[in-house]
Amino acid sequence: MRIGVPKEIKVHEYRVGMTPSAVREAVFHGHEVLVQKGAGFAIGLLDEQYVAAGAKLIDTAEEIFASADMIVKVKEPQESEWKQLREGQVLFTYLHLAPDPEQARGLMKSGVVAIAYETVTDARGGLPLLAPMSEVAGRMSIQAGAHCLEIAQGGRGQLLGGVPGVPAAKVVILGGGVSGTNAARMAMGLEAHVTVIDLNLHRLYELDTRFGPSLNTIYSTVDAIEEHVLGADLVIGAVLVPGAAAPKLVSEEMVKNMKKGSVLVDIAIDQGGCFATSHPTTHAEPTYVLHDVVHYCVANMPGAVARTSTFALNNATLPFTLALADKGYAKALSDNPHLLAGLNVYKGQITYQAVSDAIGVPYVPAAQVLAR
CATH class of the missing domain: 3.40.50.720 (NAD(P)-binding Rossmann-like Domain)
Structure with a gap:
């Protein structure tokens, strides 16, 4: 799979979706990782470290959105980003859609498969990607x-x-x-x-x-x-x-x-x-x-300590990122009910009940859309 890591553009957001170590792990699994130049510069993750880990450096976010099969980010996509998403592309990031109906509708319109860090669960009922x-x-x-x-x-x-x-x-x-x-x-x-x-x-x-x-x-x-x-x-x-x-x-x-x-x-x-x-x-x-x-x-409080936050978040997200890349999103979601709980938007449909209730659009269970 081709994984894309664009630079975050939210105001004063310096975290990055994948560290060089995470990139190296993905490359070891046989995947191609595209990282925007300067994505981790502010927190001391330099382009040469990404190259050494096996990443391909890309000049612009537009190129990454256009060619990646899966986008791995930290913060919810801003308007200029969600307009670049395309049908069937996987978006793996924090979304926080309930208070943001505009973003939710933008993601629905794009046809993207959007998996939210904050609703992925674990066997103990916790939220492992939100916890760090x-x-x-x-x-x-x-x-x-x-x-x-x-x-x-x-x-x-x-x-x-x-x-x-x-x-x-x-x-x-x-x-x-x-x-x-x-x-x-x-x-x-x-x-x-x-x-x-x-x-x-x-x-x-x-x-x-x-x-x-x-x-x-x-x-x-x-x-x-x-x-x-x-x-x-x-x-x-x-x-x-x-x-x-x-x-x-x-x-x-x-x-x-x-x-x-x-x-x-x-x-x-x-x-x-x-x-x-x-x-x-x-x-x-x-x-x-x-x-x-x-x-x-x-x-985005943790963005103030972006280096600590980036490493803490990558420790939690990497196994799920690899599962999505290794198996493809459909099998990865079907195999893991905890990852499936993270599916919020699927090709134009809202698949998380609380988001549906909050923004007033119809809800379709995640398992149901995958079974089609």
Whole structure:
């Protein structure tokens, strides 16, 4: 198979779909890999490393889209990219279609076979291709939140961990999944007062057992969210419904009643955000202030540590990339129900229920379209 790796074009996105090591593995499996010149330059992955790994360097993304059988990316295709996709071509990347109906319809029109990293599953019910970036985003959320609490950033001028004689900041984390757990771990390491709110009692039990009295765990209700959010200095939105738009757990009225200079960090912004007042921002302009509350809503948070993120993501995606290339997409999807769960768009049809519900187009089960 001919695999194409274009340079990412989203604002301040420096990750790359395949590292030289991943390219070498694909070439070892007998595949041709086309890499756009300079695709990994910003994170120290140089063209000569790709050539040494067996890649063929290509001048433009247009050439890659025109000739590759499968496109491997990191971020969802931008409009100029989805217009270059063609029928039957495989697209393997993050998509986040539920809050982005325009992209979904663009992919449907192209006839592409689009497999989303964020909905691929594993035998334990996890999301193995989302988990590495959730780990990064969770850890980064505390760094970003601590910075936003500084007075120069519009925050309360509060040190997350306090100092002897001065209380630590109150950090509330909505969601106890991978990103929420990593956020909690970082916040506790900085000696903040940390509360995790989640609907899953078993998950709360696991967190309580793991972290003990250093972590406050609360069952999620409207009352509980309101009480803890209004008392918080930093709130991390880390909720996830796989493939679906994030639920709006914090209303605008709640935001209005938060402490002046408090901070919201919305990790869920890729799926539409879990705060009513959230809208996507970029690394160039990461924050805005609304109702005297600082909002950090960068839609590609792990892109800020693009080298770490690229290697972490490639470790997870490479086995699936090789399966798609070795077997062809039809057999690879049929053989692996966990990879099949990643199929969101198939030749003009939406094949993921949550995306269908979110954008209001008919749903066709993934297994059904493959059986035709």
